[in-house]
Amino acid sequence: MSGDRNWSGWLRGWRPAVSMAGRNLRRNRVRTVLAVLGVCIGVLAVAALGIFGNVLALGADDAIGDIGTQVVVSPNADAGVESLSEADVAAIRRAVGEPAVVPLYTDNAVVGSAGGQTFATVYGVEEPGLAFEAADGRLPERHRRGAIVGAGIAEDLGLDAGDTVEIAGRQIRVVAVLAESQTFSPVAPDDAVFLPESAFSADGYNQVLVVAESGEAARTAADGIREEVNAREERVDLFELAAVVDEINGFFDLLSRFLLGLGAISLVVAGVSILNVMLMSTVERRQEIGVMRAVGVTRRDVLRVLLAEAGLIGAAGAAAGTLLTVLLVAGLVVSTPAVDIDLVLDPTNGYYLLLALVFGVGVGLVSGAYPAWKAANERPVEALRS
Amino acid sequence: MTYSVELRGVTKRYPGGGGEPVVALDAVDFAVEPGEFVAVVGPSGSGKSTLLNVLGLLDDPTEGQRLLGGTDVTSLSVAERTAARKESIGFVFQDFHLLPTLSAVENVALPTAFDPGDATDRAADLLDRFGLGDRLDHDPSELSGGQKQRVAIARALINDPAVLLADEPTGNLDTETGEAILAEFERVRAEGVAVIAVTHDPLVEEYADRVVELTDGVLVGGVVDKGRDRGGDEGVDAAERDDTGRDDAERNDAERDDTGRDDAERNDAERDVTEDRRPVTPSEER
Numbered sequence: 001m002s003g004d005r006n007w008s009g010w011l012r013g014w015r016p017a018v019s020m021a022g023r024n025l026r027r028n029r030v031r032t033v034l035a036v037l038g039v040c041i042g043v044l045a046v047a048a049l050g051i052f053g054n055v056l057a058l059g060a061d062d063a064i065g066d067i068g069t070q071v072v073v074s075p076n077a078d079a080g081v082e083s084l085s086e087a088d089v090a091a092i093r094r095a096v097g098e099p100a101v102v103p104l105y106t107d108n109a110v111v112g113s114a115g116g117q118t119f120a121t122v123y124g125v126e127e128p129g130l131a132f133e134a135a136d137g138r139l140p141e142r143h144r145r146g147a148i149v150g151a152g153i154a155e156d157l158g159l160d161a162g163d164t165v166e167i168a169g170r171q172i173r174v175v176a177v178l179a180e181s182q183t184f185s186p187v188a189p190d191d192a193v194f195l196p197e198s199a200f201s202a203d204g205y206n207q208v209l210v211v212a213e214s215g216e217a218a219r220t221a222a223d224g225i226r227e228e229v230n231a232r233e234e235r236v237d238l239f240e241l242a243a244v245v246d247e248i249n250g251f252f253d254l255l256s257r258f259l260l261g262l263g264a265i266s267l268v269v270a271g272v273s274i275l276n277v278m279l280m281s282t283v284e285r286r287q288e289i290g291v292m293r294a295v296g297v298t299r300r301d302v303l304r305v306l307l308a309e310a311g312l313i314g315a316a317g318a319a320a321g322t323l324l325t326v327l328l329v330a331g332l333v334v335s336t337p338a339v340d341i342d343l344v345l346d347p348t349n350g351y352y353l354l355l356a357l358v359f360g361v362g363v364g365l366v367s368g369a370y371p372a373w374k375a376a377n378e379r380p381v382e383a384l385r386s
Numbered sequence: 387m388t389y390s391v392e393l394r395g396v397t398k399r400y401p402g403g404g405g406e407p408v409v410a411l412d413a414v415d416f417a418v419e420p421g422e423f424v425a426v427v428g429p430s431g432s433g434k435s436t437l438l439n440v441l442g443l444l445d446d447p448t449e450g451q452r453l454l455g456g457t458d459v460t461s462l463s464v465a466e467r468t469a470a471r472k473e474s475i476g477f478v479f480q481d482f483h484l485l486p487t488l489s490a491v492e493n494v495a496l497p498t499a500f501d502p503g504d505a506t507d508r509a510a511d512l513l514d515r516f517g518l519g520d521r522l523d524h525d526p527s528e529l530s531g532g533q534k535q536r537v538a539i540a541r542a543l544i545n546d547p548a549v550l551l552a553d554e555p556t557g558n559l560d561t562e563t564g565e566a567i568l569a570e571f572e573r574v575r576a577e578g579v580a581v582i583a584v585t586h587d588p589l590v591e592e593y594a595d596r597v598v599e600l601t602d603g604v605l606v607g608g609v610v611d612k613g614r615d616r617g618g619d620e621g622v623d624a625a626e627r628d629d630t631g632r633d634d635a636e637r638n639d640a641e642r643d644d645t646g647r648d649d650a651e652r653n654d655a656e657r658d659v660t661e662d663r664r665p666v667t668p669s670e671e672r
Contacts, residue, residue: 012502027487295476295542296469296472296497381439384479
């Protein structure tokens with residue numbers, strides 16, 4: 001009977017239903033507004049907490065994202081390897097292929113200038129340009145003379161390119177100041193000074209930094225080193241941050257889910273309030289529904305009217321809640337300079353907004369379903385009996 | 387000819403509180419012709435509402451047969467019953483039962499509200515006929531009792547039903563308005579619609595072609611059967627009333643000739659033919 005019903009026919013049946021539903025909702029405005037408010041708050045909670053968690057996760061990703069791209073290779077002291085030779089470095093280069101390999105000498109020294117003095121890590125590096133960027137001055141292709149100073153040290157000691165710094169009692173000219181590191185790196189370049197390799201008299205490197213383009217490439221490089229360099233003997237230790245990054249990302253994922261769950265609870269409460277409103281309203285309108293059924297309105301059409309009512313409450317609440325969320329987030333960005341606008345405007349936040357909107361309408365329909373079904377299926381004889 | 391609506395040996399039992407089922411209708415034979423106005427009277431609790439519900443396809447009989455325009459509609463599915471109500475039956479209630487959110491014209495069009503096409507024009511015409519042409523967009527709260535009942539009658543007629551069922555149609559109206567409403571029923575009847583009114587109101591009995599009495603679920607004079615006199619005195623009474631009713635109808639027809647309502651004429655003609663043939667009552671059939 002209803003098998004050949006097509007889409008336009010199906011849609012057409014909803015138009016009078018929605019119109020009648022709208023009028024029914026206007027009958028008890030206070031009750032309707034309160035139900036809409038409930039959904040609005042629920043949607044606001046889901047959207048705002050969802051976006052909040054997402055911004056946190058994005059921010060963390062932004063801050064630590066690059067550490068997964070670095071692999072630190074150090075000699076395995078347990079196997080009696082004290083330092084890495086040129087041969088080891090060459091083996092590492094062969095093993096990793098594409099990514100840049102930056103061997104480092106490492107020491108500690110007191111670094112001083114007219115602005116004071118501090119204790120810093122001193123690295124010996126030949127090709128600083130492979131791993132770092134300069135904020136002031138220029139990084140030499142081959143580091144032959146002078147000192148490259150990390151951003152933190154430069155700030156502490158008030159150093160600029162061209163100044164002179166005293167390292168372990170020697171006066172050395174600053175050729176460049178590094179840009180502040182955007183990432184967490186085990187090398188901690190901000191609090192380090194980089195000297196030419198010739199400044200060190202050690203016979204091997206203390207560590208080798210492998211800088212890859214992506215976390216995936218870093219992992220491949222680390223696997224390559226394990227297979228090639230550590231094939232016969234565990235010569236090197238690998239310090240990979242990709243796994244740590246995964247853990248951290250996992251945590252933020254959990255955090256966002258948790259926040260979303262909190263929001264969902266309030267949306268469920270809103271759903272219960274719609275259920276309540278719809279039940280009350282169908283009980284009050286029992287006779288009217290009975291009359292509709294008696295004069296030949298089908299159960300399906302009665303169901304449509306009542307579902308449309310619940311859906312309208314859900315949609316209105318969801319729309320208001322979404323709008324409120326946008327305003328709230330905008331207000332947060334304006335009032336809190338610490339929040340990065342790029343993170344807030346990230347398209348994934350739109351996904352949470354959409355999710356909350358869909359949930360709001362969905363909650364309306366789901367909680368309206370039972371009262372609607374109940375009312376539509378009541379026998380008109382019973383309903384008409386006052 | 388076929389009756390507009392007919393019950394054959396219909397019994398309706400409800401599960402009682404104690405264990406004994408309550409018999410609301412007891413082997414009721416009832417038949418109404420097109421264009422006949424029948425009043426069903428009886429004390430409260432005699433089963434009048436049940437009779438109306440069974441006739442109106444709102445409730446199913448426990449036993450017996452129910453026919454609508456000669457078609458057996460005893461056991462239909464819920465959807466089929468809804469469709470049959472919409473197509474063939476109009477309801478008028480004591481409390482009017484208009485939807486407060488809909489205007490007069492929308493209330494009239496309510497049975498067709500979910501159908502393709504717009505019945506607004508038809509609804510407006512009907513209201514116009516009942517003298518409410520200037521109140522189309524009024525809400526029910528802005529209408530008087532008599533006006534509301536006229537809207538309800540118009541709603542009952544929107545799908546050109548074969549049967550109009552009225553439950554105490556004048557119960558909430560003063561005498562004057564009640565009389566006006568009954569005059570409207572008279573017009574509806576004259577168009578060939580079978581009108582059945584359940585009532586306490588003596589005024590309704592005056593307008594009816596036939597009055598049948600329901601007592602404790604037993605209906606007296608449900609089927610007109612002048613020849614065999616099976617209803618006793620009551621039956622003869624009813625038959626006589628029937629005749630007078632016919633006269634009324636003919637008189638009405640004459641009046642209507644000016645406006646040219648062919649339907650009513652045809653119905654009347656049909657009735658004349660069948661008078662000689664005498665409908666066979668179901669009890670005789672079995």
